[in-house]
Amino acid sequence: MLRSDDLHILQQQFDFLNTPIVIVDTEATGGNLYLDRLTEIALVRFDKNGITTYQQLINPEHGISAFIEDLTGISNEMVADAPRFADIADELALLLQDAILVAHNSRFDYQFLRLAFKRCGRNLSMLQLCTVKLSRQLYPQFFKHNLDSIIERFDIHLPQRHRAMADVAALTQFLSHASHEKAEQWQTALRKHVNPGLFPQWLSHGLRKQIKALPDEYGVVLIWHAGSSEPKVRVCEHMFQDMCQKFQAKQAQDWFASIERIQGISAIGPIDAAITASRYHHAQKNAFYTIAFVANERHQMQAKIRPLASEHADTPPFGVFAHPKAAKKALLEWARKHGFCPKQLDILPQTLAHDASCPIQLSKQCHGLCPHLSAEAAIEQGLQAFAHELPIAGWQSKWSHHISETDPVTGMSKQWTLSRSAVQCEDGSWLWDAAVFQALKDSLRKPKSVHVLSA
Template sequence: MFAPRTVFLDLETTGMSPERERITEIGLVVVQDGEVRERWQTLVNPGKPIPPDISWFTGITNEMVRGAPEFEQVADELWARLQGALLVAHNARFDYGFLKAEFARLGRTYITKPLCTVKLSRTLDPEQRSHSLDALIERWDLGREARHRAMGDAERLWVFSQKLAQRYSAPLIDEAVRLITRRASLPPHLPPTLFDEMPASPGVYTFHAEHGQILYIGKSISLRDRVAAHFYDVKNEREQQLAAQVHRVSWEPCAGPLSTAVREAEAIKTHAPAANVALRRNERAVLLQIDALGRLRYLPAQVVADEGAAPGAAISDSADDPVSARGYGPFSSRAAARAAVVALAREFQLCLKTLGLERAARGEAQAGGCFNLQIRRCLGACVNREPFAEHLARVHSALADHRVPHWPWPGAIAVVERSADALLEDWVVIDRWCVLGVVRSQDAALARMRAAERRFDLDLFRMVRKLLVPVGGGEQEPVANPPRIELLHALG
């Protein structure tokens, strides 16, 4: 049945997010060679209050878990039962995600390819409309005792597997299980101790081919988990082919998410691996300006920030912000920018012809009104019915939410991230929304500020803006180990 050793598992939790919520109850049935060898269950103290609606749903109260062991205290017992077993769960992504998160907090990496009974039911009973656990209980008469309690639901999954075996042939079930749980393995060229050596901390990793060629560069807040996923959670043939070519994995730890993203972008731009596609799309990004005639002008987003300065020269402390002065965006492409403006024109009754987005039809006088004027979606800027200055003001107003914000400081800054163990510190140097790189000391940051070329990068801008400029001008949500800001222009 499914595998020689199988664990049917169900969890109850304080909520839906493995990153923010915690486990409150674990129930599992251990099956070896088709026979139940053990039933194991425990309440778990989540270390945080259980929301009232969750208590109502599961019947597990704060009083019940107050004296229960924390996950760390039951981790060894659970780990021993999971090792070498096929994990079976309903909506397995949920249960698996919580197990991975809880073990990761203890410095352990739990990696498997679980068998999801939702997917199994869909594969074997495709004509059925619902594959929820309640639907399976009704359809297969699995009993309703102790519903939404971990042990009761884990037991139901075991009974469900037995009833499948009575209705379907073993080859059919085996093929369905194979399709759902198919997984790659660690390539033979890589050492079996790879994940013991790799840290579960932020950083950039590189896949190398047999002769050292760089195949792929990636980043993660947990190097160990992300690299393991390339080999054990393969989603398509392209990922499988990439994994098969890897002969060596190297990595560089980073202090935080911003420094990790910057180092990844720098490495991809330097080496241009064929498998890295997403960051290269950045080359099509554009900013928008409105010229003196009220028409759209597209500018490449990745341009030297101060066009009047020589490469490598620092931006002058002028009143005008050279990147913000470019106007609006950035947009991922000219087509995306045009689509955004067309949508705004419809909402704000702007004139597409005045904006340069609509040409006169053949034989039509250039002075004629635009199409939107005929259907009363234009206020008449194209035929001087609306003064040009008023239309221009409305254009800028409509695009206001897309304006590149002004740089909040009079010069360059460094966003300083420190690793959770305080052993690593990264200085991300930024000037006028242009990320100049990552260094590891104040002196190196000052040198980078003076010498680096200012180029605007769409993806990094989005990260930096989210970090430095709260949406709507409000306060940022508190984060663990927040970075600090150093004013480099003042230090240097």
């Protein structure tokens, strides 16, 4: 199947990339990344030491359907005595190390491999090159670019389709032919389709190694710049790919030149990542606003609109607002509903003269509390009893829930108590953070990503 002439041609044609190349194909029990499992892997690795081939059936510990058996020719009997993925993970990791993964629809093969490694407690982070996209660029005159069409177009002969090594052989023949026929476009096309982009030559060896070590999953990237004692913090859905994409930014070389160290901290999902990030950064104080009830010089309780930063407090916030005007409007409505005097709380319009008559009293909507303002203890108790009803920006209710976030690959989960948009920490304090607030809102709009355990 593998033709030595094609392999040696590709060894030469990949040399300009100055990095190992691994042409890969995998077979699986189906197309669901989280439910299905690998049944076979084959690869050819090109590096400075030569050419290495590898082929292995894998016990998926999962039944193979009749449809998949007919498609691939791989049966339950064939894989019954094959090693599990965990048994070959060490050997496979060495073959994939530091390489660009080349595959037809590379995202499928890469994600299946990445998640298989993750189930073994290991990380896989690789650059990828999709030969579907490469074919589209090199041969735009053709409509179809699936592997069957390429096999037919280049008259490639295989003993069997949908077996891993056979498909790898088809790709080697296609790439060998294309490198010769499209020689003028070859290097430009390969560089263009490496995703998310080749490591630049100017990147230091130390940072290169640290970026390659980043897990390609949800987490927090800490970036220490020269002269700074605190790291910059980035919450990423795919830490490795997100950092690699920074190579394409303007002035990327200057930005990376100022970096001394990069570290990744894995997270179960967006809520966990946002909470982890809050330990390292401080949100802008004017991002949101809340209400605080404080005593004035006459020991009268008054409402103050204050900026809401990333902070820990003894209680969740009393209302969350995107703008002071929204806070003032909500506070007036809340006070009217519960019978609190707006004059007492000092929430009447600022343009109102100090000695002017109370507009609430003039409109005959006063609840009659003004003559009894000396009962400060009763008023303070009332404020505490109803303050939790102040609205939370963009939310329909002021939840008090236990919520859980689960990693769909490992099944690991974390649980938090959520009240009035704040999360309770292990020490009993309540964390409010703008990024956590947004992650909670986003996740609660997607029922599959977060589970409400109790109200």
